[in-house]
Amino acid sequence: MESVLVRPMREDDLASVERASAVTFFEAERSTRRVSDPEARPRSAVASQQWIDRMRYYLGVDPGGCWVAVAEESGASEVVGFAVSQNRGPLWILATYGVLPSHQARGIGKRLMDAALRHADGRPGIFSSSVHAGATRRYRLAGFSLHPEMRMVGTVDRSTLPAVHGLQDGRADDFEWMDRLDRDLRLAGHGPDHGYMLDTLRLVVSRDTAKPGYVYIDDRGRASLLAAAHPETARKLLWEALASSQGDTLVNCITTPNEWAIDVGLAARLDIGQEGYIAVRGMPVPAPYLASGHFL
Structure with a gap:
């Protein structure tokens, strides 16, 4: 047996x-x-x-x-x-x-x-959940609130891309302020995860001390993780990711407090859909923020 x-x-x-x-x-x-x-x-x-x-x-x-x-x-x-x-x-x-x-x-x-x-x-905890009925039941029983996620998919209409200023390529010496921003948005810094992501993804940052932010972009031009102190910075960072996209792209993990991302996606002529949940316990849904599926 x-x-x-x-x-x-x-x-x-x-x-x-x-x-x-x-x-x-x-x-x-x-x-x-x-x-x-x-x-x-x-x-x-x-x-x-x-x-x-x-x-x-x-x-x-x-x-x-x-x-x-x-x-x-x-x-x-x-x-x-x-x-x-x-x-x-x-x-x-x-x-x-x-x-x-x-x-x-x-x-x-x-x-x-x-x-x-x-x-x-x-x-407190956070993760990205599928719609699997058994799994979501288990998450709710464990005390997590399930917040529906949206996604934007399609090919960017490049005629819609605005001029974006004030962004630079990120470096390891940005991690200290990035972790401070993380703590403001989701209670804790990503710590060693920033180093792992920098080895595998492109990092773009806004070092504006009043409105800092960052985005990790994968090799297909998709925003893998985005955090900002203000929606204006978040929009600029997402536009930068969309400008580097190749063919079909994806903007994922969009929650209701992050409608700024929907506005950017619609302006770029992407289609909106629904997919999964952000599950949180003991904390609010981060914003302005697009979570990473793996590093949250």
């Missing part, structure tokens, strides 16, 4: 956890796909390696928040669930969480979430 053990994640689990994650999120995307959405696609080899590298980073920074569920039967072991969370000062974030479809509705997700929340030790 199969037994399932929930235990701390180890580095030698990473490849198995990635495979479980790829299957779990592919099936979730396919099952919740709307007619207007693109077809769900399996995770590419490059994306799989990036996922593993990111989980290895989390294990190195805060291993106590990283858990796996392992099914054992007839001497064989299989990773069937995972929860990766991190404490950043007074804030807890949930980076990723899931259970293989074949093992859902057995209480495994609750056991994983309980382990991750013990690591939170009562901290």
